[in-house]
Amino acid sequence: xxxxxxxxxxxxxxxxxxxxxxxxxxxxxxxxxxxxxxxxxxxxxxxxxxxxxxxxxxxxxxxxxxxxxxxxxxxxxxxxxxxxxxxxxxxxxxxxxxxxxxxxxxxxxxxxxxxxxxxxxxxxxxxxxxxxxxxxxxxxxxxxxxxxxxxxxxxxxxxxxxxxxxxxxxxxxxxxxxxxxxxxxxxxxxxxxxxxxxxxxxxxxxxxxxxxxxxxxxxxxxxxxxxxxxxxxxxxxxxxxxxxxxxxxxxxxxxxxxxxxxxxxxxxxxxxxxxxxxxxxxxxxxxxxxxxxxxxxxx
DNA sequence: ACGGTATCGTTAT
DNA sequence: ATAACGATACCGT
Numbered sequence: 084x085x086x087x088x089x090x091x092x093x094x095x096x097x098x099x100x101x102x103x104x105x106x107x108x109x110x111x112x113x114x115x116x117x118x119x120x121x122x123x124x125x126x127x128x129x130x131x132x133x134x135x136x137x138x139x140x141x142x143x144x145x146x147x148x149x150x151x152x153x154x155x156x157x158x159x160x161x162x163x164x165x166x167x168x169x170x171x172x173x174x175x176x177x178x179x180x181x182x183x184x185x186x187x188x189x190x191x192x193x194x195x196x197x198x199x200x201x202x203x204x205x206x207x208x209x210x211x212x213x214x215x216x217x218x219x220x221x222x223x224x225x226x227x228x229x230x231x232x233x234x235x236x237x238x239x240x241x242x243x244x245x246x247x248x249x250x251x252x253x254x255x256x257x258x259x260x261x262x263x264x265x266x267x268x269x270x271x272x273x274x275x276x277x278x279x280x281x282x283x284x285x286x287x288x289x290x291x292x293x294x295x296x297x298x299x300x301x302x303x304x305x306x307x308x309x310x311x312x313x314x315x316x317x318x319x320x321x322x323x324x325x326x327x328x329x330x331x332x333x334x335x336x337x338x339x340x341x342x343x344x345x346x347x348x349x350x351x352x353x354x355x356x357x358x359x360x361x362x363x364x365x366x367x368x369x370x371x372x373x374x375x376x377x378x379x380x381x382x
Numbered sequence: 383a384c385g386g387t388a389t390c391g392t393t394a395t
Numbered sequence: 396a397t398a399a400c401g402a403t404a405c406c407g408t
Contacts, residue, residue, distance in 0.1 A: 328388085329390050336391075
């Protein structure tokens with residue numbers, strides 16, 4: 084109420100949304116919510132359009148522009164069956180044959196990443212001595228909160244309009260001793276390339292810093308090996324890091340992933356094919372998986 | 383589909 | 396120390 088209310092948030096100024104896909108997400112999100120709510124009765128395009136306040140034609144266009152996938156195809160991509168298919172198709176996924184040291188260049192199948200591990204005991208604890216610059220950017224999956232250090236990308240969170248503050252608190256709470264500076268100019272280049280598949284190339288690897296416990300680091304590194312268009316189970320990862328009975332702990336570690344999307348925690352699903360959960364909302368997980376399916380088709 | 387239980391890293395007392 | 400807590404999985408019913 085008073086003039087001096089430091090917690091009163093200045094509404095973050097978002098980058099102008101030049102790409103249509105970014106602005107589409109709000110509608111897409113509502114459509115996905117509707118779809119997952121009653122996917123059993125396979126809602127028609129008309130019903131869907133009605134629910135999100137678009138014309139059938141408009142929704143069809145918008146959806147295809149966003150996902151590279153028609154609403155109908157997307158609807159299929161959200162079913163249990165499809166999720167199960169993501170698990171199987173062909174070769175064993177988490178082969179140890181990949182060279183992937185604790186810190187050293189690792190490689191993501193799609194987005195290329197070189198990562199540096201920073202376990203809290205190893206470095207100063209809880210981000211002490213670290214300066215983190217952050218900024219909000221429009222992404223295909225809502226607003227992305229991006230955090231960088233001078234060594235590379237350290238955090239990526241998602242949120243929706245009006246909830247930026249909560250996402251920031253969530254992230255800063257993970258490394259409470261770091262110094263935070265809002266600096267959109269520093270984060271914008273990351274936003275631009277992370278969400279544009281055309282820029283995922285090995286000749287320009289994305290530098291990433293992973294801050295977590297040893298266990299978490301092993302889980303996140305395992306995730307980095309899951310290629311786009313595929314999925315693995317929590318117990319797959321447990322087995323792969325040599326602790327086959329720890330699938331529940333793996334779930335917790337996956338949930339603690341500070342680098343959403345870049346470390347593809349959305350590709351971890353239950354053994355039944357159920358999506359089970361996502362820190363930034365199950366709807367977002369569906370959106371990302373569906374969007375990836377569309378990107379694959381476009382290639 | 384639902385309920386109980388073994389399991390285990392993390393966080394908070 | 397220890398208790399509570401999951402984005403699990405498995406076994407009943």
